Amino acid sequence: xxxxxxxxxxxxxxxxxxxxLIRRASPGLSRVEIAGETGLSAQTVSNVTRRLLKAGxxxxxxxxxxxxxxxxxxxxxxxxxxxxxxxHLDPTVxxxxxxxxxxxxxxDHRTPTPSAADPDTVIALMAEEVRALLAREDVARASxxxxxxxxxxxxxxxxxxxxxxxxxxxxxxxPLRDALAEATGFxxxxxxxxxxxxxxxxxxxxxxxRDNFAFFYYGTGIGIGLVVDHEVLRGASDNxxxxxxxxxxxxxxxxxxxRRGCVGDLVVPFRLVQRAVSSGILGPTxxxxxxxxxxxxxxxxxxxxxxFTEFTAAARRGDAAAxxxxxxxxxxxxxxxxxxxxxxDIDHVVCGGPFWRRxxxxxxxxxxxxxxxxxxLIPSHPVTVESSAIGExxxxxxxxxxxxxxxxxxxxxALLIAG
Amino acid sequence: xxxxxxxxxxxxxxxxxxxxLIRRASPGLSRVEIAGETGLSAQTVSNVTRRLLKAGxxxxxxxxxxxxxxxxxxxxxxxxxxxxxxxHLDPTVxxxxxxxxxxxxxxDHRTPTPSAADPDTVIALMAEEVRALLAREDVARASxxxxxxxxxxxxxxxxxxxxxxxxxxxxxxxPLRDALAEATGFxxxxxxxxxxxxxxxxxxxxxxxRDNFAFFYYGTGIGIGLVVDHEVLRGASDNxxxxxxxxxxxxxxxxxxxRRGCVGDLVVPFRLVQRAVSSGILGPTxxxxxxxxxxxxxxxxxxxxxxFTEFTAAARRGDAAAxxxxxxxxxxxxxxxxxxxxxxDIDHVVCGGPFWRRxxxxxxxxxxxxxxxxxxLIPSHPVTVESSAIGExxxxxxxxxxxxxxxxxxxxxALLIAG
Numbered sequence: 108x109x110x111x112x113x114x115x116x117x118x119x120x121x122x123x124x125x126x127x128l129i130r131r132a133s134p135g136l137s138r139v140e141i142a143g144e145t146g147l148s149a150q151t152v153s154n155v156t157r158r159l160l161k162a163g164x165x166x167x168x169x170x171x172x173x174x175x176x177x178x179x180x181x182x183x184x185x186x187x188x189x190x191x192x193x194x195h196l197d198p199t200v201x202x203x204x205x206x207x208x209x210x211x212x213x214x215d216h217r218t219p220t221p222s223a224a225d226p227d228t229v230i231a232l233m234a235e236e237v238r239a240l241l242a243r244e245d246v247a248r249a250s251x252x253x254x255x256x257x258x259x260x261x262x263x264x265x266x267x268x269x270x271x272x273x274x275x276x277x278x279x280x281x282p283l284r285d286a287l288a289e290a291t292g293f294x295x296x297x298x299x300x301x302x303x304x305x306x307x308x309x310x311x312x313x314x315x316x317r318d319n320f321a322f323f324y325y326g327t328g329i330g331i332g333l334v335v336d337h338e339v340l341r342g343a344s345d346n347x348x349x350x351x352x353x354x355x356x357x358x359x360x361x362x363x364x365x366r367r368g369c370v371g372d373l374v375v376p377f378r379l380v381q382r383a384v385s386s387g388i389l390g391p392t393x394x395x396x397x398x399x400x401x402x403x404x405x406x407x408x409x410x411x412x413x414x415f416t417e418f419t420a421a422a423r424r425g426d427a428a429a430x431x432x433x434x435x436x437x438x439x440x441x442x443x444x445x446x447x448x449x450x451x452d453i454d455h456v457v458c459g460g461p462f463w464r465r466x467x468x469x470x471x472x473x474x475x476x477x478x479x480x481x482x483x484l485i486p487s488h489p490v491t492v493e494s495s496a497i498g499e500x501x502x503x504x505x506x507x508x509x510x511x512x513x514x515x516x517x518x519x520x521a522l523l524i525a526g
Numbered sequence: 527x528x529x530x531x532x533x534x535x536x537x538x539x540x541x542x543x544x545x546x547l548i549r550r551a552s553p554g555l556s557r558v559e560i561a562g563e564t565g566l567s568a569q570t571v572s573n574v575t576r577r578l579l580k581a582g583x584x585x586x587x588x589x590x591x592x593x594x595x596x597x598x599x600x601x602x603x604x605x606x607x608x609x610x611x612x613x614h615l616d617p618t619v620x621x622x623x624x625x626x627x628x629x630x631x632x633x634d635h636r637t638p639t640p641s642a643a644d645p646d647t648v649i650a651l652m653a654e655e656v657r658a659l660l661a662r663e664d665v666a667r668a669s670x671x672x673x674x675x676x677x678x679x680x681x682x683x684x685x686x687x688x689x690x691x692x693x694x695x696x697x698x699x700x701p702l703r704d705a706l707a708e709a710t711g712f713x714x715x716x717x718x719x720x721x722x723x724x725x726x727x728x729x730x731x732x733x734x735x736r737d738n739f740a741f742f743y744y745g746t747g748i749g750i751g752l753v754v755d756h757e758v759l760r761g762a763s764d765n766x767x768x769x770x771x772x773x774x775x776x777x778x779x780x781x782x783x784x785r786r787g788c789v790g791d792l793v794v795p796f797r798l799v800q801r802a803v804s805s806g807i808l809g810p811t812x813x814x815x816x817x818x819x820x821x822x823x824x825x826x827x828x829x830x831x832x833x834f835t836e837f838t839a840a841a842r843r844g845d846a847a848a849x850x851x852x853x854x855x856x857x858x859x860x861x862x863x864x865x866x867x868x869x870x871d872i873d874h875v876v877c878g879g880p881f882w883r884r885x886x887x888x889x890x891x892x893x894x895x896x897x898x899x900x901x902x903l904i905p906s907h908p909v910t911v912e913s914s915a916i917g918e919x920x921x922x923x924x925x926x927x928x929x930x931x932x933x934x935x936x937x938x939x940a941l942l943i944a945g
Binding site: 260261263270319331333335336338340341342343344345346347348349350351352353354355357358362364365366367368369442445446447449450451452453454481482483485486487488 | 679680682689738750752754755757759760761762763764765766767768769770771772773774776777781783784785786787788861864865866868869870871872873900901902904905906907
């Protein structure tokens with residue numbers, strides 16, 4: 108049942124709306140412009156601005172003289188007044204991003220994910236990397252709002268625990284959120300990687316302001332983050348966004364679920380590298396030994412990463428066998444996206460994740476065309492497929508944005524009295 | 527960009543919240559209870575109640591004397607103060623439902639969909655049926671808020687036009703909304719059938735109050751309505767909810783899209799009847815002549831309807847061949863639902879539609895078990911599968927609820943100043 112409207116929440120909500128507006132405007136906005144853009148009264152804008160100034164989140168900037176009236180003073184964001192750290196734990200790589208209050212990446216850093224190490228050791232390493240990142244950038248701990256960590260699902264969001272991520276060996280039932288909070292001394296939010304990537308797309312100003320889209324995540328595994336009416340769709344247990352078991356090929360290889368033709372199993376970087384090795388594009392390798400037609404068991408992530416770079420280079424050069432492999436991948440991904448488009452009536456897909464940038468020049472346009480031409484596509488509007496402007500760091504940036512988002516974003520649902 | 531909070535909208539929103547609360551309470555609520563449930567001030571509750579009394583939407587009821595204080599007067603809905611008509615155009619059957627202000631079905635009525643007639647004739651027939659329904663129930667035209675019509679997608683919701691519904695021959699680009707408004711003289715809202723069914727589930731009090739679920743629609747075709755945070759997910763062009771082309775069987779028959787194993791093609795009533803005829807459970811028939819392994823071309827809907835009743839009766843009796851056919855259907859539906867659950871992290875599926883009731887005793891429990899046991903299921907929470915309490919009229923009831931909903935429901939998004 109819907110609860111009544113909470114008048115006490117209006118102030119906070121309006122504050123978040125105004126801060127969000129100032130954050131997105133460069134160099135700033137006058138109070139009159141803020142009132143015009145938000146529809147709020149001059150008095151409300153003035154009161155809220157005073158609170159924001161006092162908290163050091165905004166400052167008074169340039170005075171604009173236009174005509175005979177009172178000059179207008181711009182209110183600008185103090186970008187360096189607060190920071191957030193985003194960490195993305197992918198089975199292949201751990202990415203760190205330091206974000207200022209505007210959501211801009213001040214610094215980033217990547218390390219290979221230590222595959223042999225136990226989670227405790229990896230978490231201690233993460234905390235050390237976060238400490239070093241803040242020290243290098245000369246950021247005071249007191250100005251850090253918190254740490255966001257993005258990790259592969261499924262996870263228990265209430266407990267902050269990774270449940271059984273299929274590609275992270277030894278990470279079953281790890282209380283990542285609390286362990287990282289203890290190791291860093293900061294509050295930590297844990298989110299599924301694909302959801303974090305979608306949050307990044309929402310937060311970081313890309314010039315377009317879309318309220319509805321899907322984020323196709325291409326990392327060591329694949330996934331899809333869903334944004335509906337400007338909010339990320341998280342689902343009953345915050346595990347929404349799994350598309351790996353969508354069936355797209357009748358006679359595909361056997362997936363870990365026991366069935367054939369699951370899209371995740373067909374298009375992840377490891378499988379493309381494996382096919383490239385088996386068709387002779389890449390030289391033989393000792394560490395990529397899972398049979399082509401069998402569930403993925405052990406992956407040498409570091410080797411896969413390097414080999415994927417070689418494979419995509421071959422495809423970009425026009426090597427016929429490499430192009431055939433990437434064309435197949437485009438076909439499978441497009442087929443899966445059509446299912447998602449049909450279910451949710453989506454008109455925009457953003458693609459990104461750690462492995463996307465290398466393969467984007469070969470895949471993006473082809474996927475867009477295949478979706479448009481698919482005889483099973485239901486909606487009659489165009490479906491655009493674009494690469495994320497944020498790049499490979501997207502999930503780490505999203506994890507940092509989550510911290511900013513939890514602190515600063517306006518949400519209409521916050522206007523309802525908690526049930 | 528989020529707009530600021532619109533103080534002018536608060537009154538309307540609170541009015542809708544209070545009316546919604548009274549509507550769901552039986553026999554009614556005191557002003558004190560309303561304040562307690564909504565968190566609104568006594569003054570606000572009193573003002574809003576006065577407006578509702580004046581409009582004749584509520585009345586003062588029983589006086590409750592409890593203790594030494596002032597007696598409390600119940601505020602009750604005047605159910606018969608307003609009505610809405612819901613119409614559901616399925617290729618097999620047209621359903622009419624007359625709803626009172628509480629969303630209760632006062633009367634309903636079904637007619638076969640005239641398959642040979644042109645849309646204009648069918649629309650004129652619909653208007654005549656609506657007129658006769660109101661006359662039979664002695665409902666004044668002035669108390670009718672409007673007509674909702676649910677139809678198969680895809681549709682152009684802006685123009686109110688059916689675009690190209692695959693099973694409604696001759697209904698391409700029909701301006702159904704405006705034509706029905708002209709023929710009936712009432713305002714008309716048009717919605718996709720599966721979306722209307724989901725709206726009905728949200729509106730009609732089922733004893734449970736779920737904010738997130740999927741509605742599996744089993745009519746002449748299939749579909750899935752999605753509810754997220756108590757709002758129906760409509761998508762970019764209001765065509766969300768198509769699951770028919772999810773691939774669930776590697777060697778299935780060829781669908782109209784040209785591929786094999788699409789769930790819609792495998793499990794629609796016509797296909798089950800066709801298999802029942804071809805395996806000798808039902809006697810041969812002249813009108814069900816599309817080959818089993820080929821796209822559905824012409825369907826004798828009336829014949830399919832009768833044959834489906836015979837087939838489900840055979841399966842309920844335990845006829846082995848009929849049970850095998852329905853078990854296969856359960857397997858395919860469960861597989862498709864697992865894809866939807868994985869994407870959206872849904873924990874509850876409600877099933878209904880014109881053909882569901884007959885097959886529910888054979889399918890429901892089996893689908894629930896197959897979903898739970900599916901090795902590709904990602905979320906670790908249970909996924910319940912239930913039959914809609916509303917029954918076969920669900921899309922017509924939903925179409926009527928849409929009219930009530932547009933007029934009366936509280937929506938937090940209405941609190942934002944329109945952009």
